[in-house]
Amino acid sequence: MIMNDCKSKRYCPVLIGLTGFYCLVFVFSAIAPSSRAVWVAEIIPALAILLIIWLVSSKFQFSRTAYVLMFMWLILHTIGAKYTFANVPFDWFNQLIGSQRNNFDRVAHFSIGLYAFSIAEYVYRNYMMDKRSAMMFALFAIMSLAAAYEIIEWWYAAVAGGDEGIAFLGSQGDIWDAQKDMLCDTVGALTALTLFVLNTPSRE
Template sequence: MSSNSNRLTFNVLLLFYTAVFLFSAISPASRAVWIAEIIPAVAILGVIAWVSTKVEFSKTALVMMFIWLCLHTIGAKYTFAEVPFDWFNHVIGSERNNFDRVAHFSIGLYAYPIAEVLIKKKVAKPVFASLFGLFAIMSVAAAYEIIEWWYAAIAGGDEGIAFLGSQGDIWDAQKDMLCDTTGALVALLIMRVQRSTDWYCSESSLSKG
């Protein structure tokens, strides 16, 4: 990261995530499930840190990436079906714990940094970078559901059920993938609005000059 401001943003977010990680690691509902859930989060954090040395992420991209990291790490502590989330469930009038749906939505936000990297590296034009970001998230969403199924089948018992977190919904995997996709579309819409605003501001500055 070449920008001191963005580096500071990354460091602050990393510090906050470290606090969430430590909170999650203390007496989780299931240590086995916690380990299985935390491995991908730590791996993604490592990728973010590595890519950050190659490309300067915007503050928006950094915040979007850390949202999922924090939500996923909290879910690892309680198991996603048992996270204290009643206030949200009451707001939407659902008896189901929808924390996992929100976490899946936040996965979709990664479409923004994916597209941003492609644009900044001039690998693809914005429209194709956005499409790649969308399809990448959809692919990852499908792959994760398959991995989740495999782990649940191998672990079996309460541990497998806790990791799967379907809460008795036969369409859980499909709904999770829809949430991932919706998150990606929202993230890319935000990028589109931001880029349009930046273009407008640039044009206004030029015309005034």
């Protein structure tokens, strides 16, 4: 397991290594994206989350597991920004589940839910919540963020309009896309919290 904390150093080597790898993915994503406007709109939240991770990590060191789970979404989202989520080369997975729809965005939404692990860890260790309360807080936080992002996505698509708005929305003609995205976020959170139960980080 990759649970050990990095409390002896200012920044965890895993965080530094993952950030280095993310920078390579970022460069790959930035080179000739399908739509530069969509890329900018998609990459801003990714960079904001990366900045928040580093700012929080300057005072609070997450476990290695938390860092790995957090970077999964960053990497997937940045890849999606390059192609637009509906056009990421993902045929092998779509064929595996027998779907004609590109489900890369669903996997990316699932990875958002994995942040529940780091949220639960933070409040469990920093605010001395009991495990159950920390997990419930993390679950509701992810569900709230998922709903908020769908609202922002709708707003941007409405303002941008045209092909750019459709590409950013990424619904691919599914009228229940927003609800399914939020479900994927929630399933990801429940998966992360199951891992949290099995490997609860030390409070020390």
